[in-house]
Amino acid sequence: MKYPVLYSFRRCPYAIRARLALKVSGIQVALREVVLADKPAALRACSAKATVPVLVVNHQHVIDESLEIMMFALKQHDPQGWLVTDAELVAESQRLIAYNDGEFKSHLDRYKYADRFPDQAMEVYRAQGESFLRELEAKLATSAYLLCERPILADMAIFPFIRQFASVDKVWFEQSPYPRLQSWLAGLLQQPLFSSVMDKYVQWQEGDPVVMF
Ligand SMILES: N[C@@H](CCC(=O)N[C@@H](CS)C(=O)NCC(=O)O)C(=O)O
Structure with a gap:
């Protein structure tokens, strides 16, 4: 392979x-779609x-942490400058991602x-999660993205989780007091990059033809 x-x-x-x-860095991979309830032996083996x-x-070389996969890709090619060098930005980015x-x-x-x-009750868990939404909303009051005027690693690593939180009850999220977070999320979801990583694949089985991503 x-x-x-x-x-x-x-x-x-x-x-x-x-x-x-991986997509933004232009690294091509062979994608194996996993069903969590039926994990392939090849995944368990590695x-x-x-x-x-x-x-x-x-x-x-097995990389089984999502952030490490991001770093692996971006260190090779980072055309949108998701990796920043400013020490304060790096530290704040790491803190936000760790909390996320x-x-x-x-x-x-x-x-x-x-x-x-x-x-x-569900509302209690939602209220607990909201403390992070509040923190992100406050950040978006001072810059267009979480930590500066353009999306960087923190935005890209965190928005898939906010998307999931928002999807639990879309009506609630749309009327929640986080308008900046709503626009930030909507903007990132509208990016062609996002749709380019959301294609549907059937479950991979040993012996299947290679599916390039
Ligand atoms: N720290 C890991 C967490 C990955 C993770 O927990 N993924 C979930 C799916 S969203 C999973 O595979 N869960 C295993 C399972 O449900 O058996 C990472 O960042 O890659």
């Missing part, structure tokens, strides 16, 4: 951020935790799958 292999799942926000970075996304480069992937993701899961977490 000449190309890196990407194990992906269309709707997974971690996989979306990885595909965004990554014990078997989460998606996983990128396998040269048959042996940690506390916010946990609130998001509870809000999205509230029936699986019957301790609290």
Whole structure:
């Protein structure tokens, strides 16, 4: 296999951020669409935790963290300048992404799958998640994107998760007191780059022809 292999799942926000970075960097990969309830043995064989996304480069170099896949891609080619060098921006970007992937993701899961977490009502989980929405809304009051006047790594790594939060109850999100966040999200979703990473693929099976992404 000449190309890196990407194990992906269309709707997974971690996989979306990885595909965004791979696509913008122009790195071609062979895509293997995973169904989480029926993970292929080949995925388990290369990554014990078997989460998606996983990128396998040269048959042996396994990258099984979405942010690391983004960095791998952008370090090779970063035509939109998602990687910044300013130390303060880098630190703030890392802080936001860490909060997103940690506390916010946990609130998001509870809000999205509230029936699986019957301790609290859905609205309680949503309110917990909203503290991040408030923080992002405040950031967008001082710049067009989260940390500066153009989208950088933080925007691209975080918006797939805000998209998922918004989709739980679109009517609620559209009337929520976060107008800047709504426009920021809508703008990023309207980018051709986003639609270019959201094509639908059938579940990959061992022996299938290569599907280029
Ligand atoms: N820290 C990982 C998290 C990836 C992750 O948790 N992906 C979810 C799908 S959205 C997954 O594969 N879950 C495994 C499962 O449901 O079995 C990353 O950034 O890549």
